[in-house]
Amino acid sequence: MATESERLELLSALARKVLWLSSWTIHHANHIRPNTDGLKVGGHQASSASLATIMSALYFWVLRPQDRVAVKPHASPVFHAIQYLFGRQTRDKLENFRGFKGAQSYPSRTKDTDDVDFSTGSVGLGVAQTLFASLVQDYVKAHGWMKDRPEGRMIALVGDAEMDEGNIFEALLEGWKHGLRNTWWVVDYNRQSLDAVVREGLWEKFETMFRNFGWDVVIVKYGRLMRAAFAEPGGEALKRWIDACPNAMYAALCFQGGAAFRKHLQDEIGDQGAVSQLIDKRSDEELLALMSNLGGHDMASMIEAFESIGHDRPVCFIAYTIKGIGLPFQGHKDNHAGLMTVTQMEKWRAAQNIRPGHEWEKFEGLAQEPAALEAFLADAPFNRDNQRRLSAPVIEVPERLSFKPSPQMSTQQGFGLVLNEIARGDTELASRIVTASPDVTVSTNLGAWVNRRGLFARAEKADLFRSEKIPSTFNWDFSPRGQHIELGIAEMNLFILMSALGLSHAINGERLLPIATLYDPFIERGLDALNYACYQDARFMVAATPSGITLAPEGGAHQSIATPLIGMAQDGLASYEPAFVDELAVIMGWGFGHMQRDGAGEGGSVYLRLSTRTIDQPQRMMTPDLQKGITDGAYWLRRPGENCEAVIAYTGAVAPEAIEAIGLIGESRRDAGLLAVTSADRLHAGWTAARKLRRDRRGVQHLSHIEKLLAPLPRDCGIVTVIDGHPATLGWLGSVRGHKVEALGVEHFGQTGTIDELYRHHGIDANAIIDAAESLTAGAPVRHRKMAV
Ligand SMILES: Cc1ncc(C[n+]2csc(CCOP(=O)(O)OP(=O)(O)O)c2C)c(N)n1
Ligand SMILES: [Mg+2]
Numbered sequence: 046m047a048t049e050s051e052r053l054e055l056l057s058a059l060a061r062k063v064l065w066l067s068s069w070t071i072h073h074a075n076h077i078r079p080n081t082d083g084l085k086v087g088g089h090q091a092s093s094a095s096l097a098t099i100m101s102a103l104y105f106w107v108l109r110p111q112d113r114v115a116v117k118p119h120a121s122p123v124f125h126a127i128q129y130l131f132g133r134q135t136r137d138k139l140e141n142f143r144g145f146k147g148a149q150s151y152p153s154r155t156k157d158t159d160d161v162d163f164s165t166g167s168v169g170l171g172v173a174q175t176l177f178a179s180l181v182q183d184y185v186k187a188h189g190w191m192k193d194r195p196e197g198r199m200i201a202l203v204g205d206a207e208m209d210e211g212n213i214f215e216a217l218l219e220g221w222k223h224g225l226r227n228t229w230w231v232v233d234y235n236r237q238s239l240d241a242v243v244r245e246g247l248w249e250k251f252e253t254m255f256r257n258f259g260w261d262v263v264i265v266k267y268g269r270l271m272r273a274a275f276a277e278p279g280g281e282a283l284k285r286w287i288d289a290c291p292n293a294m295y296a297a298l299c300f301q302g303g304a305a306f307r308k309h310l311q312d313e314i315g316d317q318g319a320v321s322q323l324i325d326k327r328s329d330e331e332l333l334a335l336m337s338n339l340g341g342h343d344m345a346s347m348i349e350a351f352e353s354i355g356h357d358r359p360v361c362f363i364a365y366t367i368k369g370i371g372l373p374f375q376g377h378k379d380n381h382a383g384l385m386t387v388t389q390m391e392k393w394r395a396a397q398n399i400r401p402g403h404e405w406e407k408f409e410g411l412a413q414e415p416a417a418l419e420a421f422l423a424d425a426p427f428n429r430d431n432q433r434r435l436s437a438p439v440i441e442v443p444e445r446l447s448f449k450p451s452p453q454m455s456t457q458q459g460f461g462l463v464l465n466e467i468a469r470g471d472t473e474l475a476s477r478i479v480t481a482s483p484d485v486t487v488s489t490n491l492g493a494w495v496n497r498r499g500l501f502a503r504a505e506k507a508d509l510f511r512s513e514k515i516p517s518t519f520n521w522d523f524s525p526r527g528q529h530i531e532l533g534i535a536e537m538n539l540f541i542l543m544s545a546l547g548l549s550h551a552i553n554g555e556r557l558l559p560i561a562t563l564y565d566p567f568i569e570r571g572l573d574a575l576n577y578a579c580y581q582d583a584r585f586m587v588a589a590t591p592s593g594i595t596l597a598p599e600g601g602a603h604q605s606i607a608t609p610l611i612g613m614a615q616d617g618l619a620s621y622e623p624a625f626v627d628e629l630a631v632i633m634g635w636g637f638g639h640m641q642r643d644g645a646g647e648g649g650s651v652y653l654r655l656s657t658r659t660i661d662q663p664q665r666m667m668t669p670d671l672q673k674g675i676t677d678g679a680y681w682l683r684r685p686g687e688n689c690e691a692v693i694a695y696t697g698a699v700a701p702e703a704i705e706a707i708g709l710i711g712e713s714r715r716d717a718g719l720l721a722v723t724s725a726d727r728l729h730a731g732w733t734a735a736r737k738l739r740r741d742r743r744g745v746q747h748l749s750h751i752e753k754l755l756a757p758l759p760r761d762c763g764i765v766t767v768i769d770g771h772p773a774t775l776g777w778l779g780s781v782r783g784h785k786v787e788a789l790g791v792e793h794f795g796q797t798g799t800i801d802e803l804y805r806h807h808g809i810d811a812n813a814i815i816d817a818a819e820s821l822t823a824g825a826p827v828r829h830r831k832m833a834v
Contacts, residue, residue: 047417055421057344058411059130060101064371065397066129066139067093067122069404072390074142088239089150091369091380092119095235095341096202099364100127102347103200103231105422110430111197113178113552115163115171117204117233118151128159129407131428136405154581160433162552163581169210170541170577172230175199176220176359177538177545179228180530182553184479184546187503187525190555196357200229206238208251212574215535220359221258222533224503228359233341235368236292239381245292248363255361265350265364268343270335279319286314287336299337299367299376303329306336337375341366435554440477442637445667446630454662456655456698457590459626461490463633464560468497474558474637479546481530482562483539487519489562489590491529496520501527536563536571540578547583547640547650558637559585565592565654566605579617579650584640586633590655592622593769593791594807595698600797609696609770612652613726620726622654622768624700625662628675628723629653635676656698656769658800677750678727683707685718689762690822692784694720694775696768699809703767706814709829714822720754722766725774732781755782763821765789767809787817 047055071090100120104127108114116124125148128134134148138158141147149156151166163178165171179199185191207213220228232251236243248264255262267275267284275284287295298306310324327335340346341364354360369375372393374383385393394401398410408415422428448462467475479501480491502523510517532538539561545552546559568575568589578585594604612620619639623629632653642648665671674680682704685692691714695703700721707719722728728751735749748756755778758764763785766775772790779786791807804810811831819827 047421051417052421053345053348055413055418056101056105056348058413059105059418059421060098060344061397062130062408062411063101063123063126064094064097065399065410066126066405067097068372068385068390068393070122070125070139070142070148072385073140073404074144075384076387076390078140078144088119088381089122090372090385091237091374091383092117092204092233093121093123094370094372094375095233095366095368096120097123097370098342098344099231099233099347099366100124100202102344102351104131104427105425106348107351108200108427109195109197110427110433111195112427113162113175113197113199115165115175115201116152116161117202117207118165118168118171119204120202120233121148121150121152124152124161125157125159130422131425134159139405162433164577166580167573167577168204168207169212170574172201172203172207172210172213173216173538173541173574174544174577174581175201175230176216176225176228177542178548178552179225179359180220180223180542181545181549181557183223183226183503184501184530185549185553185555185557187501190553194554196227198227198229200231203230203232204238205232205234205236205243205247208232208247209238212535212537212541215533215538216541217254217258219533219535219538225259225359226357229354229362230360231362231364233366234363235341235366236296237368237378237381242293242296242378251361251363259358261354261356261358261360263350263353263360263362265340265346265362267365268338268340268346270338270343274323274335277319277323279317279321279323282314282317282320283310283323286310293378296367296376296378299333300374303327303331303333303336306332337367337370339365339367342370434551436643437550437554437556439641440473440556440558440637442474442634443472444634446634448626448630450626450662452662453659454626455657455659456623456626456629456653457490457588457657458659459629460588460590460633460653460655461493462626463630464491465493465497468494476528477556478558478560479528479530480560480562481532481539481542481546483532483536483567484534485563486529486531489564489588491562492519495529498529499524499527500529500531501525536567537574539563540571540574543585543587543650544574544578544581544583547578547585548581550584556641558640560588561585562588562590564603565589565608566603568605568608568611568652572611575618576615579615582617582649584648584650586636586640586651586653587618588653588655590653591657592654593656593698594795594803595656595658595769595800597800597803598797601794604791604795606771606791606794608654609725609768609774612654613729613774615652617649618652618726619649619724620652620654621724622697622770623675623723624660624695624697624721627663627665627667628721629655631667631672631675632723654697654770658698660698660701674721675723676727678724678731679720679722679751679754681718681754682721683717683719685758685762686716687757689716689718689758690714690824691818692718692720692758692762692764693814693818694722694764694766694778696722696725696770696775698769699767699804702804702809702811702814705811705831706765706818709811709815709831710818710827712829713827714818714824717818718758722775725768729777751778751781755784758782758784760784761823763787763818765814765817765821767814769809785821787821789813789817
């Protein structure tokens with residue numbers, strides 16, 4: 046067995062190798078791989094160097110298999126190099142870094158093959174993901190599902206400038222409310238962002254803030270060389286100088302080198318005996334080594350810091366580093382996209398005893414025995430379990446979700462009713478659903494669900510109003526069994542929580558079926574986090590309500606126009622906007638299945654754009670055909686006749702207007718058809734996929750759902766589309782088979798008013814639909830119009 050100090054030496058050697066391999070990966074992509082014109086790798090080199098020691102300390106020493114990490118985006122070459130040394134990444138992928146199907150520019154759960162825990166890229170989001178992943182682990186544990194699995198630590202490697210992202214602060218506050226545990230954030234305090242050097246004293250702000258939220262803070266500022274020098278005569282003066290040196294100056298001196306440090310120290314400290322001696326006895330090279338021996342580059346200091354934690358409270362490590370350490374542009378303020386020239390790389394290669402042509406060899410140039418290095422890697426705690434990506438069985442979804450019907454309802458009300466029915470039952474589905482809402486639980490109709498299933502907290506807390514017997518519609522009891530996670534008003538948090546809950550099957554080996562509710566316009570407030578959750582292939586359901594101008598008296602600021610287009614364009618999210626509650630129940634049932642479907646390109650998350658508008662509900666049998674039409678995205682509510690001249694295709698809450706218009710149009714155009722579009726997204730996706738299939742495999746006759754639906758229409762039939770949202774959502778229907786389209790919808794921020802007033806104002810009322818149909822089709826004018834009210 047190697048001794049502790051031998052093992053530390055092996056570890057430090059591997060950290061140097063990690064820096065080399067990550068730099069070589071980047072260099073290879075820029076200078077060696079053929080056809081890399083225009084593929085210049087920016088942003089990675091200096092940022093990666095900054096973290097090579099810290100990440101080596103974590104992966105080769107500190108981490109256990111159950112720990113999970115979000116790596117700062119530009120440190121992806123470091124991550125890939127570490128995985129390469131573990132034998133989990135191929136040389137081929139490294140050689141193809143940033144290339145098609147190569148190792149990804151930013152660590153990606155879905156695109157990389159070397160065990161990325163959490164994707165990163167849009168700074169701030171991966172950081173918050175670790176916090177919510179920890180809360181989800183607590184949730185799984187509290188529900189008795191952890192079995193004998195040990196608790197993992199959720200760790201983020203955070204850039205200091207990344208801390209500017211507001212979503213991190215939103216997450217911190219939420220974490221505090223929920224008693225966050227098992228979370229470590231390691232701030233790479235290199236005092237540089239992309240453009241600039243960060244403000245002086247930023248660390249103090251970080252420190253107070255984290256302590257304020259109940260975190261432990263560990264500042265790792267000085268490496269061992271520094272600490273030894275401080276203990277020498279004159280060391281105190283040196284330390285004072287280092288502490289007082291402005292960030293930009295320190296960075297500039299690191300770039301300029303030992304001689305520049307010497308000159309500055311002499312100029313500023315003057316001739317003071319002991320300290321002068323301390324400086325003089327070191328060569329320029331030694332002086333630079335001393336001055337750049339910040340904590341984050343000193344293996345022993347980092348290990349000591351990590352190992353000093355013996356509790357499960359959250360910890361923020363602030364590790365001082367130098368951006369681009371060890372490379373020719375270290376510390377330079379413009380180094381973000383810094384790359385080594387071929388000559389610089391040659392020089393560095395030679396200095397590390399790496400023979401040309403042997404650059405990818407794992408232990409090339411290291412003085413340590415390959416067998417000892419190999420044994421050390423094999424023995425790393427992190428490497429002891431190969432099964433880090435877990436899975437969980439599919440939760441059965443009842444054939445049909447039921448609800449207590451009424452002749453008139455809104456889809457938002459229906460959503461509450463469907464969930465209430467599930468909550469009443471004793472199914473596996475009911476126990477695996479977990480809901481969350483950013484302070485709009487009651488106003489999005491989750492109240493009944495919460496009354497039955499309770500709120501989640503690690504400790505019991507009774508609803509005081511209930512214990513005091515004060516009448517209230519809602520029972521707000523908190524317990525470890527609760528299934529609703531109440532969030533503060535931060536939509537970013539909502540979607541990152543969805544991202545964490547929706548990956549529970551892969552991270553915790555226990556499947557959860559998360560449902561988020563929020564007001565539809567605030568999808569945009571959390572959009573980057575929603576996109577992030579989808580990018581990671583987290584699985585969840587979003588009920589967004591109310592929506593559109595249909596929320597009329599709520600006014601302009603709350604109206605959503607673009608969300609149907611977001612729903613269509615967002616990859617990994619199947620979007621639906623049902624008009625009727627029976628449709629919604631079908632979609633939700635299908636959705637719980639879709640959320641659990643596995644395999645390449647299979648399954649995904651579900652977005653339900655709902656409404657508070659109460660409308661007449663159809664009394665009908667839910668036949669298998671109708672059910673299929675609803676989930677495929679459209680069905681004929683009134684089938685077009687053979688000589689159809691006009692079709693109205695509608696989505697969502699404007700159903701009554703479309704139905705009224707078709708009635709009036711029908712008086713002069715008998716064969717008119719009414720197409721209920723439950724999902725423009727599914728229709729469009731199906732259409733695109735069918736065209737691709739036909740193109741790729743000539744002779745294949747596959748038609749998509751919308752092509753089949755529109756096939757019987759005569760060529761000169763006109764289609765009026767109508768939605769309470771942007772008209773482009775349905776406008777494309779005309780391209781499917783070349784029909785003329787008049788697309789109605791909302792393009793401008795509205796104002797308060799009644800639904801009738803606003804529909805008229807924006808031209809999505811029955812008369813506007815009739816006018817549009819008339820303008821598209823020949824024949825006698827429609828005689829009747831809807832009477833003004
Ligand atoms: C949301 C978002 N905005 C902008 C960027 C572009 N960007 C990438 S890295 C970076 C600077 C990061 O600085 P820091 O976090 O200190 O990391 P360092 O470069 O020092 O390693 C910026 C602005 C991004 N990736 N994500
Ligand atoms: Mg930085």
